[in-house]
Amino acid sequence: MAEFLQFLFAGLTSGAIYALVALGFTLIYSSSHVINFAQGEFVMLGGLATVGLLAAGVPLLPAALLAIVLTAAAGIALEKLAIEPARNAAVVTLIIITIGASILLRGAAQLIWGKDYHRLPAFTGETPLEIGGATLLPQSLWVIGVTILIVLGLRWFFGRTLLGKAVLATSHNRLAAQLVGIDIGFVLLLSYGLSAALGALAGILIAPITLTSYTVGTMLGLKGFCAAIVGGLGSGAGAVVGGLVVGLAEAMATGYVSSAYKDAVAFVIILVVLVFMPSGLFGRRGTDRV
Amino acid sequence: MSLLEVRGLTRDFGGLRALDDLGYAVARGPIHAVIGPNGAGKTTLFNLIAGIYVPTAGRILIDGQDVTALPTWRRARLGLARSFQNLQLFENMSGLDNVRTGLHRHEPASLLGAMLAWPAIRRAERAGRKRAEELLAFVGLEAWAEVMAEAMPYGVLKRLEIARALASEPRLLMLDEPAAGLNATEKGEIDGLIRKVAAAGTTVVLVEHDMKLVMNLAERILVLDHGRRLAEGTPAEVRADPAVARAYLGTGHAA
Amino acid sequence: MASRHRGLVLLAAVVLALPWFLANKFHFQVAILIGLNALVCVGLNLLIGYAGQISLGHAAFFGLGAYVPALLVDKLRWDSSLALAAGLAAVGLLAFAVARPILRLKGHYLAMATLGLGIIVAIVINRELDLTGGPDGMSVRAYRIGDLRLRGEWTWYWITGGTLVLGVWLAQNLIDSPAGRALRALHGSEVAAESLGIDVAGFKVKAFVISALYAGLAGAMTAHFLQFVTPIEAGFLRSIEFVTMVVLGGMASTLGVVVGAAILTLLPQLLTGFHDYEHLVLGAILMGMMIFLPKGLVPSLAALWTRWRAQS
Ligand SMILES: Nc1ncnc2c1ncn2[C@@H]1O[C@H](COP(=O)(O)OP(=O)(O)O)[C@@H](O)[C@H]1O
Numbered sequence: 127m128a129e130f131l132q133f134l135f136a137g138l139t140s141g142a143i144y145a146l147v148a149l150g151f152t153l154i155y156s157s158s159h160v161i162n163f164a165q166g167e168f169v170m171l172g173g174l175a176t177v178g179l180l181a182a183g184v185p186l187l188p189a190a191l192l193a194i195v196l197t198a199a200a201g202i203a204l205e206k207l208a209i210e211p212a213r214n215a216a217v218v219t220l221i222i223i224t225i226g227a228s229i230l231l232r233g234a235a236q237l238i239w240g241k242d243y244h245r246l247p248a249f250t251g252e253t254p255l256e257i258g259g260a261t262l263l264p265q266s267l268w269v270i271g272v273t274i275l276i277v278l279g280l281r282w283f284f285g286r287t288l289l290g291k292a293v294l295a296t297s298h299n300r301l302a303a304q305l306v307g308i309d310i311g312f313v314l315l316l317s318y319g320l321s322a323a324l325g326a327l328a329g330i331l332i333a334p335i336t337l338t339s340y341t342v343g344t345m346l347g348l349k350g351f352c353a354a355i356v357g358g359l360g361s362g363a364g365a366v367v368g369g370l371v372v373g374l375a376e377a378m379a380t381g382y383v384s385s386a387y388k389d390a391v392a393f394v395i396i397l398v399v400l401v402f403m404p405s406g407l408f409g410r411r412g413t414d415r416v
Numbered sequence: 417m418s419l420l421e422v423r424g425l426t427r428d429f430g431g432l433r434a435l436d437d438l439g440y441a442v443a444r445g446p447i448h449a450v451i452g453p454n455g456a457g458k459t460t461l462f463n464l465i466a467g468i469y470v471p472t473a474g475r476i477l478i479d480g481q482d483v484t485a486l487p488t489w490r491r492a493r494l495g496l497a498r499s500f501q502n503l504q505l506f507e508n509m510s511g512l513d514n515v516r517t518g519l520h521r522h523e524p525a526s527l528l529g530a531m532l533a534w535p536a537i538r539r540a541e542r543a544g545r546k547r548a549e550e551l552l553a554f555v556g557l558e559a560w561a562e563v564m565a566e567a568m569p570y571g572v573l574k575r576l577e578i579a580r581a582l583a584s585e586p587r588l589l590m591l592d593e594p595a596a597g598l599n600a601t602e603k604g605e606i607d608g609l610i611r612k613v614a615a616a617g618t619t620v621v622l623v624e625h626d627m628k629l630v631m632n633l634a635e636r637i638l639v640l641d642h643g644r645r646l647a648e649g650t651p652a653e654v655r656a657d658p659a660v661a662r663a664y665l666g667t668g669h670a671a
Numbered sequence: 672m673a674s675r676h677r678g679l680v681l682l683a684a685v686v687l688a689l690p691w692f693l694a695n696k697f698h699f700q701v702a703i704l705i706g707l708n709a710l711v712c713v714g715l716n717l718l719i720g721y722a723g724q725i726s727l728g729h730a731a732f733f734g735l736g737a738y739v740p741a742l743l744v745d746k747l748r749w750d751s752s753l754a755l756a757a758g759l760a761a762v763g764l765l766a767f768a769v770a771r772p773i774l775r776l777k778g779h780y781l782a783m784a785t786l787g788l789g790i791i792v793a794i795v796i797n798r799e800l801d802l803t804g805g806p807d808g809m810s811v812r813a814y815r816i817g818d819l820r821l822r823g824e825w826t827w828y829w830i831t832g833g834t835l836v837l838g839v840w841l842a843q844n845l846i847d848s849p850a851g852r853a854l855r856a857l858h859g860s861e862v863a864a865e866s867l868g869i870d871v872a873g874f875k876v877k878a879f880v881i882s883a884l885y886a887g888l889a890g891a892m893t894a895h896f897l898q899f900v901t902p903i904e905a906g907f908l909r910s911i912e913f914v915t916m917v918v919l920g921g922m923a924s925t926l927g928v929v930v931g932a933a934i935l936t937l938l939p940q941l942l943t944g945f946h947d948y949e950h951l952v953l954g955a956i957l958m959g960m961m962i963f964l965p966k967g968l969v970p971s972l973a974a975l976w977t978r979w980r981a982q983s
């Protein structure tokens with residue numbers, strides 16, 4: 127039981143991180159139908175920028191906020207400078223553009239912060255809590271708690287605010303949204319900025335637990351992508367469930383089977399889901415019209 | 417035996433019954449038409465016959481053979497060809513290559529053979545090219561052979577799609593609104609083209625809203641409304657049917 | 672001479688002439704690696720450029736093509752040619768087994784599934800330390816035919832050049848054939864292709880297997896030439912590199928992808944002087960090319976050339 131709890135905590139923690147990354151994917155996919163392969167680099171940027179600002183003497187909270195703002199700016203720049211000019215390009219072209227962006231961001235991060243691993247201090251101490259024989263890091267509570275707050279916040283944003291509804295409308299039907307006077311350009315910038323901010327937040331939350339370096343973005347991004355697809359691309363609730371499914375499965379497989387193949391779990395899940403449920407767990411299925 | 421027969425054909429989309437327990441037979445030979453208001457289920461009927469939609473219930477027979485379980489491409493290889501209401505050309509290919517693709521079911525399609533440039537395949541290539549050029553001429557599109565489909569005007573695409581379907585030498589050709597969006601001259605050309613095709617021995621089933629065209633061309637007409645058969649018969653019989661007039665007046669169409 | 676062979680003759684001429692311009696061993700090495708990458712891309716282009724199906728996992732086939740024969744020779748003392756055949760059979764079988772379920776997917780879902788497949792293979796190669804040596808890689812014996820050992824830049828230059836020309840010839844033949852048109856057709860419209868009697872699912876599988884075999888063969892040749900292989904050759908970034916070469920040079924243009932392979936293989940060599948900036952520059956170049964020349968280098972330049980000729 128204690129063992130199970132231990133794996134559960136680990137799974138919920140990484141699941142929450144994957145959910146945040148997946149939400150970022152989903153946001154960008156909904157508004158622009160682009161899969162942003164640079165999403166993982168936002169996670170990396172958030173963590174490393176905070177590390178850098180801390181080293182420069184900025185206290186943790188302002189450093190984190192500033193890092194999120196900086197990463198959001200990178201997201202907005204990506205939309206403005208790379209996605210917007212290639213609006214009508216084919217799916218492969220867009221995929222390669224965002225992959226190019228991710229290589230570029232990684233290169234920039236390596237120049238700025240070097241190749242070493244960095245560590246952020248835990249927000250509220252390192253003394254583990256004992257629960258039912260298992261230990262839980264206070265930082266894990268931060269990860270899970272903040273993720274819950276973000277999910278609630280996003281629900282409020284999309285359900286209750288005019289701006290949120292504008293984003294939703296754009297994702298359902300861009301032309302119709304334009305006709306009722308929604309500024310599509312602004313909605314796109316907003317979703318890239320917001321998505322980058324979500325990634326940065328995930329990177330800051332997890333950095334005290336797993337260390338961070340210029341390379342951590344790739345795997346985190348891909349697993350977040352798995353989570354988004356498991357949830358059926360474009361569904362916010364799906365992204366969260368997908369994140370938890372991937373995180374928990376990974377933790378259980380690592381705990382009960384073998385840790386050697388930890389990184390493979392997400393990809394096995396994705397293959398199984400795609401082969402048996404080609405539109406994800408939450409995706410809609412329809413018959414194509416001809 | 418009918419060339420095509422459907423029995424109890426039904427298709428639901430969510431809560432909507434697009435086609436409802438339809439029985440319909442197409443005899444070999446003349447030109448047939450399916451008419452009905454928008455949303456009556458005409459395109460759905462074509463898609464079910466072609467195998468693009470799976471029926472909720474019912475059976476489809478071609479020449480007496482039950483094809484309900486066959487995939488689209490196998491039905492096509494039995495001699496079924498069609499055009500699409502909202503064009504499905506290969507935009508990444510030239511006019512000539514679009515038509516040559518229509519020859520597929522008569523050509524050796526081995527990948528390995530093609531890679532090794534087997535003589536049989538090179539021979540088929542030469543013959544196919546000639547045949548496709550003839551077909552382009554048949555529909556009056558010689559001038560468009562080397563133009564990419566993505567750069568062609570609408571009226572040309574409509575005829576190109578028919579040429580591509582004809583290339584497969586179908587026994588049954590289904591045309592979904594071939595004259596929609598065309599001007600009077602182009603409609604005249606399509607009318608002539610369909611007559612030529614039928615005269616050459618292909619059975620044609622036509623979905624069309626232009627009543628003048630339908631009444632002129634078709635020898636038998638099926639009228640659909642809300643997925644059900646409203647009437648069937650010769651143009652004169654259909655025109656005289658009060659139920660047909662009511663359905664059309666009800667939705668604002670002029671018969 | 673059929674017009675489809677004009678590009679082939681040009682390629683053969685370049686292969687024949689190039690040695691006179693290569694100054695040293697290192698130049699030869701780069702030329703060989705360009706040829707091997709190009710071989711992967713010629714196959715991948717059949718899948719991506721012609722059939723319109725993306726794969727972000729082809730490095731898996733490249734990696735298996737490298738590792739399986741190397742292991743059979745190393746552990747079981749198999750004859751090189753037998754091991755190569757077995758390696759290609761393994762690659763072909765894996766591709767065949769996964770192709771049908773995976774290629775039912777479209778767009779981003781297909782990208783994700785192929786990516787997942789590629790990463791799983793790379794992880795297995797990384798983790799099976801006892802077999803593959805793990806992340807450190809393993810050394811590969813020289814290819815042997817009887818008592819003859821294929822070694823050295825000069826030998827491998829001609830083997831690679833010959834194989835590439837052959838690979839392009841096979842691909843060109845396929846493109847100009849009923850089967851090749853079927854591939855382009857299912858790219859244009861799957862429903863229309865099916866409605867003309869084309870077995871869309873079957874052709875997708877065949878294109879996938881053939882492109883995997885090209886990658887597997889190139890992988891095996893790379894391993895034998897370098898006499899060394901690491902899991903990086905099977906990794907995600909390698910897959911991305913292959914796709915980028917295809918798109919960069921020009922999708923659906925066989926010569927284009929050879930040019931794409933040449934550029935992307937050369938670029939890191941040219942950037943070694945700016946080692947710290949390598950990724951930065953590579954990323955910027957990728958983005959810039961895709962934004963400004965989305966159709967790829969060769970088709971875009973060809974279009975410019977046609978316009979220029981029409982004007983003068
Ligand atoms: N793929 C589909 N998904 C959902 N509904 C469909 C689909 N295809 C057709 N329908 C519905 O079925 C009904 C019949 O459509 P259709 O066969 O296209 O009519 P027609 O061709 O006679 O105008 C319509 O209400 C249409 O909205």
Ligand SMILES: [Mg+2]
Nearest residue numbers: 458459460501
């Ligand atoms: Mg219709």
